[in-house]
Amino acid sequence: MPSGRVHNSINMAVLLALGTGTLLASRAGLVTLTQSQTLQFSLGFLAGTFLLSPDLDLSEQRVNSKKNWGFLGPLWVPYGMVFSHRGLSHTWVIGPLTRLAYLAILVFLAVGLLRTFWPAVHLPALPDPFKWKLLVPVTLGYFLSQWLHLIADGIRPDHGLRRARRRRRGRA
Template identity: 65%
Template sequence: MPSGRVHNLINIAVYSVLAAGVLVATRNDIVVVTQAQTLNFTLGFMAGTFLLSPDLDLSEGRVDSKRHWGILGFLWIPYGMIFSHRGLSHTWILGPLTRIAYIAVIVAIIVGLLRSFAPDVQLPKIPQPISIKFLIPIIAGYYLSQWLHLVADGVAPDHGMRHGYKKAQKVGQRVKKHF
């Protein structure tokens, strides 16, 4: 299993090759990629690489992603207590969603506290509706960064399903013993 720095270097290398390929493809009119799509993909990819690594499930200790949060890194300690390393947080679909959901819960708590104790504070408004064209590059960049991490860790795409299947088999065996 690579260190956090090696994961970051792998992601940066892949991003560089991908960016060069997209640049060549756009210059040769093979694909059309707007500046907004490029920016959104890059933001999602960099957030996934540096701030939302699957290794945040180790955040009770020293984890690069937690350190990148600076003083707010302590917010990830409960995440590390909730998720076991290489468990659900290291699955291909649900793992990245656990980190997004965790952030959403923290933001909801902060907004709730601000509305309760400082109702005059003006909170930023989220423009409505949010276009799918805006979200797809962010999600694609985020998920690609996560998947590169999992590939480097040797986690197969069916890791979560195999893990759940093994648990279900164990439960089934225990049930059979009782009957």
């Protein structure tokens, strides 16, 4: 299995290739992307590569993604205790969603603690009205980074389904 450094290198090579291909395609008039869409996609992709890697399920150990969180890295240890390596956290849809859900829980806890113990603090709010369409490129970038990691690990999209089918056949 590739190391964290190899996973990051694969993702960055793909991002560079995508950027180059998109630039060439836009100059040829084949696609139209705004700078904002490109930035949002890239931020989602980079966050998925360096901060929210599927290998956070190993966060009790030394993992690049946990190190990239700096002093906040230990916050991911409970995630690693809940999810076994290459289990649910390494599935194509549920896995990336588990990391986003865990991150949302951490943010809600932090906001709750701040409001409880420091009520005068001004916290940023979502813009009104929140532009949901900005989530599309961020989400696409995030999921693509996750899927590249899984492909490099040799995990196919039907990973969990194949195991479930084998178990059912074994019982029959």
